[in-house]
Amino acid sequence: MTVDSIKNGIVIDHITAHKGMKIYELLNLDRLNASVALIQNAPSRKNGRKDIIKIDTDFEVNTDILGFVDPNITVNVIREGKIVKKKTLELPERLKNVIKCKNPRCITCTEQEIDHIFTLADKENRIYRCLYCESAAK
Template sequence: MKIDDVKNGIVLDHITAGKVMEVYEALELDKLNCSIAILKNVRSTKMGRKDILKIDNDFDVDLDVLGYLDPNITVCIIKDGKIVEKKQMQLPETIVNVEKCKNPRCITSVEKNLDQIFYLANRSKRIYRCKYCDSKIERSK
């Protein structure tokens, strides 16, 4: 299989196997007008299996969304066919408008223009809580 190299863009590497479409949808990559390669279940010595996204376009990727979805992701910024920067994701301290509060009594259920803000309550268990009502959301590993 031949996948072209990215000349100027981003490679999202070390995505947990099976999560590439979740990342694709969360970043709204379908709205980009460029080549995007989705590689699923690629062999990896480090992870066993992994997914990879290659985006042949410069765009502002939301690192908080990536860190929330999968803190194992490595973001490689490519310029002129060379990696110029590598970023290792981690769980963000807060996420804004990534999840919606499930509590029907939360102010965000009534006030439609209010940002959905969650803070990291427990890093090891990947638990976030709503800033307004303290409802819990848990991210599976």
């Protein structure tokens, strides 16, 4: 399968296979007025299979979302057809409006206007806790 290479934009590479669609949705790429390619199950030397997203425009990618969903991802910034920057990701310390608190007793479940904020409580086990009620993200 061939997908045209892009001139100026972003390539989100090394996405764990089958997580591409989730990232596509979380980044709201369906709202973008540019060519976007989601490639699923592409062969990968590192992991066997991977997903890739190519975005054919300048796009401020939310690395918190990417780092939370899949910290193995690399983000390549393309200018004039060449990779000018390669970003590796880490688990973000703080997540804002990426996930929602599921605790029915939490104030964020009653008041819709409040930002859903989670902080990284345990890096090793990837546990995030709600800023307001301290419930673990599920």
